Amino acid sequence: MLPVLTDTPQLHLIPSEPEDDCIDHVFLRHMLDWLESATSKGSLAELLDKMSQYLSIHFAREEEDGELLDAILAVAPRYERAVRELRADHLRMLVELRVLRDAFADSAGPIEDVQRVALQHWIAALRDHEQLEEELLQKSLGIDLGLGSPG
Numbered sequence: 001m002l003p004v005l006t007d008t009p010q011l012h013l014i015p016s017e018p019e020d021d022c023i024d025h026v027f028l029r030h031m032l033d034w035l036e037s038a039t040s041k042g043s044l045a046e047l048l049d050k051m052s053q054y055l056s057i058h059f060a061r062e063e064e065d066g067e068l069l070d071a072i073l074a075v076a077p078r079y080e081r082a083v084r085e086l087r088a089d090h091l092r093m094l095v096e097l098r099v100l101r102d103a104f105a106d107s108a109g110p111i112e113d114v115q116r117v118a119l120q121h122w123i124a125a126l127r128d129h130e131q132l133e134e135e136l137l138q139k140s141l142g143i144d145l146g147l148g149s150p151g
Contacts, residue, residue, distance in 0.1 A: 014124050025130060028058065031051055031054065041111055042108070062090070100118060
């Protein structure tokens with residue numbers, strides 16, 4: 001079990017690159033929990049920087065030839081529209097993450113309510129996105145990944 005981040009993030013626990021797909025998705029959920037539990041702008045800003053790096057690589061890997069999104073289409077071309085939307089979500093989510101990070105440029109003090117709401121909205125959108133990816137993969141391959149529901 002991964003430790004909970006406190007006001008002093010243990011950023012060294014976050015790998016510079018995602019590992020295998022199953023571990024990657026589980027670890028991504030932990031990172032989202034850490035974002036939710038951050039108590040200061042400073043710790044949140046650092047974690048958002050790490051999340052941006054990690055998520056960029058995570059999404060790029062899913063979009064590589066023969067990887068997650070191609071695997072779904074290879075066995076279930078009927079999901080072409082859903083996969084196209086997932087690809088578009090990747091760019092949108094990264095842009096929104098950078099905008100969110102910029103909102104924490106002033107890293108002094110506690111997180112304001114309006115900032116917390118924006119963060120929660122982004123986290124919920126990413127969780128929904130990841131859940132849809134997992135559901136499409138399971139439906140297309142006819143398997144249960146055993147990852148459970150996010151959150």
